[in-house]
Amino acid sequence: MWPKSRTTPLETQVAGDWAYERGNITETVTPKSGKPLERSLKYLAILNRQADGAWKIHLDIDNSNL
Numbered sequence: 001m002w003p004k005s006r007t008t009p010l011e012t013q014v015a016g017d018w019a020y021e022r023g024n025i026t027e028t029v030t031p032k033s034g035k036p037l038e039r040s041l042k043y044l045a046i047l048n049r050q051a052d053g054a055w056k057i058h059l060d061i062d063n064s065n066l
Helices: none
Strands: 004-015 018-029 037-049 055-064
Antiparallel strands (some): 004 018, 037 055
16 A cells, blocks of 8 residues: 655755755554554655656655654
């Protein structure tokens, strides 16, 4: 089962055809039996603008806040 997640961007910067975004993610996983489990993460994504103007993720990393 995929977790439900909520993404909260904290900072976004654009420099030409490159950009980065950093923020927080909260995920909740509900097992078939038992209580929902929640975890908190931080992330950083680097994006590159394509020739057609679309932004695509070039690199992405996240880490647990635990």
